[in-house]
Amino acid sequence: MTASGDTEGGRGAGGGAHVRGAPRCIAIVGTYGSGKTTLLESILALTGATGRKGAVDQGTSVGDAGAEARAHGMGLEVNAARARFMDEDYVFLDCPGSVETAWEAEGPLAVADAVIVVAEADPSRTALLQPLLKTLDARGLPHLVFINKIDKSDGGPGEGRVRDLLEHLQPLSERPLLLRQVPIWENGIATGYVDLALERAFVYREHAPSEVVPVPDSLAARAEEARYQMLERLSDHDDHLMEELLEDIPPPRDEVFDTLGREMRDGLVVPVFLGSALHDHGIRRLMKALRHEAPDVGGVRARLGAGEGGTVVGVVKTWHTAHGGKLSLARVLSGTVKEGDTLVTADGRQHRVGGLYDMTGLQTAKRTSAGEGETVALARMEDVATGDVLASSPALANPARLMGDPPAPVYARVIVPADRKDEVKLSAALHKLVEEDPSVRVDHAEGGALLLGGQGEMHLKVAGERLSGRFGVRVDMYAAPVPYRETIRKAATARGRHKRQTGGHGQFGDVVVDVAPLPRGSGFVFAEKISGGVVPKQYFPAVEAGVKDALLKGPLGFPVVDLSVTLTDGSYHTVDSSEQAFRTAGRIAMQEALPDCAPVLLEPIMDVELFVPNTATARVTGIVTGRRGALMGYEPREGWPGWDVIRAQMPQAEIGDLILEVRSATQGCGSFAATPAHLAELSGREAERIVSAHAA
Numbered sequence: 001m002t003a004s005g006d007t008e009g010g011r012g013a014g015g016g017a018h019v020r021g022a023p024r025c026i027a028i029v030g031t032y033g034s035g036k037t038t039l040l041e042s043i044l045a046l047t048g049a050t051g052r053k054g055a056v057d058q059g060t061s062v063g064d065a066g067a068e069a070r071a072h073g074m075g076l077e078v079n080a081a082r083a084r085f086m087d088e089d090y091v092f093l094d095c096p097g098s099v100e101t102a103w104e105a106e107g108p109l110a111v112a113d114a115v116i117v118v119a120e121a122d123p124s125r126t127a128l129l130q131p132l133l134k135t136l137d138a139r140g141l142p143h144l145v146f147i148n149k150i151d152k153s154d155g156g157p158g159e160g161r162v163r164d165l166l167e168h169l170q171p172l173s174e175r176p177l178l179l180r181q182v183p184i185w186e187n188g189i190a191t192g193y194v195d196l197a198l199e200r201a202f203v204y205r206e207h208a209p210s211e212v213v214p215v216p217d218s219l220a221a222r223a224e225e226a227r228y229q230m231l232e233r234l235s236d237h238d239d240h241l242m243e244e245l246l247e248d249i250p251p252p253r254d255e256v257f258d259t260l261g262r263e264m265r266d267g268l269v270v271p272v273f274l275g276s277a278l279h280d281h282g283i284r285r286l287m288k289a290l291r292h293e294a295p296d297v298g299g300v301r302a303r304l305g306a307g308e309g310g311t312v313v314g315v316v317k318t319w320h321t322a323h324g325g326k327l328s329l330a331r332v333l334s335g336t337v338k339e340g341d342t343l344v345t346a347d348g349r350q351h352r353v354g355g356l357y358d359m360t361g362l363q364t365a366k367r368t369s370a371g372e373g374e375t376v377a378l379a380r381m382e383d384v385a386t387g388d389v390l391a392s393s394p395a396l397a398n399p400a401r402l403m404g405d406p407p408a409p410v411y412a413r414v415i416v417p418a419d420r421k422d423e424v425k426l427s428a429a430l431h432k433l434v435e436e437d438p439s440v441r442v443d444h445a446e447g448g449a450l451l452l453g454g455q456g457e458m459h460l461k462v463a464g465e466r467l468s469g470r471f472g473v474r475v476d477m478y479a480a481p482v483p484y485r486e487t488i489r490k491a492a493t494a495r496g497r498h499k500r501q502t503g504g505h506g507q508f509g510d511v512v513v514d515v516a517p518l519p520r521g522s523g524f525v526f527a528e529k530i531s532g533g534v535v536p537k538q539y540f541p542a543v544e545a546g547v548k549d550a551l552l553k554g555p556l557g558f559p560v561v562d563l564s565v566t567l568t569d570g571s572y573h574t575v576d577s578s579e580q581a582f583r584t585a586g587r588i589a590m591q592e593a594l595p596d597c598a599p600v601l602l603e604p605i606m607d608v609e610l611f612v613p614n615t616a617t618a619r620v621t622g623i624v625t626g627r628r629g630a631l632m633g634y635e636p637r638e639g640w641p642g643w644d645v646i647r648a649q650m651p652q653a654e655i656g657d658l659i660l661e662v663r664s665a666t667q668g669c670g671s672f673a674a675t676p677a678h679l680a681e682l683s684g685r686e687a688e689r690i691v692s693a694h695a696a
Contacts, residue, residue, distance in 0.1 A: 001153050127642065200215075507578065601681070
């Protein structure tokens with residue numbers, strides 16, 4: 001290897017000229033705490049997009065710009081920022097890293113030309129990246145890995161740390177990881193790197209370009225070995241390069257760079273770079289790799305199957321601002337968008353563009369038009385939702401949606417306005433909240449209460465803060481009720497007689513019913529065995545309605561299921577009988593009969609699948625059994641090396657905050673899916689506790 005005075009990470013003498021094209025859109029993703037937002041700040045400072053580098057812990061970053069993100073010191077929604085590097089334009093989309101807000105990245109990933117995956121230099125945390133890498137592989141998204149915090153000395157012995165990290169990461173990626181740099185270590189701390197494509201060494205300088213130095217003698221053999229391994233990986237998809245390696249012909253530098261760019265754009269390899277976002281180490285080399293090797297918006301159109309020949313725009317994020325109204329962050333996939341244009345969705349709905357803005361965090365700058373590849377905010381698109389595709393004609397609005405449905409909630413709470421007069425206001429605020437974050441779901445709980453569902457405790461806490469801070473509605477949240485039921489164990493017969501004389505026509509209804517248990521899951525069956533017309537036929541429906549009234553709240557206080565009721569006898573009055581009288585009589589009969597039928601509490605049981613790294617399987621199975629769950633077995637998760645699927649049946653009452661324990665046991669990456677299975681009898685102290693609490 002040789003050393004020369006070339007600038008940091010330059011392509012090298014004779015490198016092929018890069019043709020300037022449409023602005024690129026780059027998504028930045030990674031796990032919570034990996035340093036994504038700090039990387040964005042470093043890029044913005046390097047490119048001169050900001051006057052000075054912001055800091056997350058000081059609340060001065062462009063990313064994590066929302067009030068809730070500032071308060072919690074973590075990314076909670078997508079932030080966009082523009083930058084210009086070597087005469088080319090970029091928009092970076094900083095995506096939150098928490099598993100609870102992971103769906104925020106769906107829109108940005110759909111329209112991004114390439115993705116930077118920020119990984120920590122800590123092998124013990126690599127499993128957290130697997131869901132993200134699976135998503136990128138499934139979508140065929142070109143991406144590279146930036147191993148951040150390489151300057152830290154707490155990751156083990158320096159020499160083997162990167163190789164150990166890659167050994168942990170590679171099984172998680174369907175595509176080969178291609179190490180592009182070998183770190184230079186001094187006393188266990190990375191002080192620079194050898195660029196394997198350039199064959200040059202660089203020493204980091206604090207907040208300044210790295211300095212070119214000779215390759216250390218102690219590292220020359222390792223660098224040669226790593227470079228050959230890189231070329232071998234590249235030659236798997238390049239016959240000419242393979243021939244050169246077999247014949248010991250050093251490939252020209254231009255050929256190496258052309259192959260690197262082509263194979264990244266085609267999704268054949270995942271380049272791996274090193275650095276420290278905090279100290280601006282390795283950032284210029286990362287930006288040059290994006291400039292030369294990342295694809296442009298044409299790759300996005302091909303990936304999505306988007307139409308061409310007109311204007312096509314994909315909406316990736318929605319905000320409701322206090323003064324500017326609704327803003328829809330969108331990428332122009334083809335054509336040009338101007339203020340006042342009318343765009344349509346695939347179903348023909350028309351939407352007028354009320355304005356265009358560049359976004360830097362939550363700051364906006366007005367503009368009049370945006371061309372192909374631009375990422376801008378569209379103003380006042382009231383009926384447009386995150387994920388919509390808009391176009392100059394319905395035929396071009398392809399695909400109709402950029403993303404699928406949000407994940408099912410794993411954590412839910414009943415939500416009520418702190419001030420009852422805000423009930424109407426709450427409905428409008430929830431509509432805006434769900435527009436901003438479609439992974440929040442609003443349903444109705446038992447008894448009609450509003451149920452707010454999401455991906456975890458922090459997710460719903462932030463939702464509550466947004467309702468208060470952005471939309472002016474303070475709310476209280478409570479544990480969601482469990483839909484307990486009750487049934488009967490034995491049969492009984494009872495009479496219900498309703499007689500009232502109030503002057504003029506009175507009320508009279510008289511019925512006898514037989515009540516009997518049915519097998520679990522049978523529901524409710526009503527029949528009649530009346531002879532001699534003792535109860536006229538026209539009153540049968542009224543009796544059934546009265547019976548159903550009584551079943552809404554049985555002796556234990558819950559709806560009653562799985563029983564049959566047969567009308568067997570009764571009497572009527574030609575003047576005073578009515579449908580209402582017989583409905584009341586039917587209810588009275590049931591209220592008399594049910595306490596004699598040995599009522600028993602039923603609790604809902606759920607089929608649960610838990611998805612966890614196999615290192616946490618034992619801990620999670622212990623959590624399941626500790627929550628009255630019945631283990632049905634576990635097996636390797638298909639297509640997920642190092643993960644298991646645990647199958648169990650658990651009471652719904654035990655699932656309310658299950659996700660909190662599962663995430664705690666799995667470094668935050670475990671999850672589960674639950675579906676109703678059946679109702680099971682519950683007796684003893686637990687049943688007594690539930691009945692008493694419900695009555696109170």
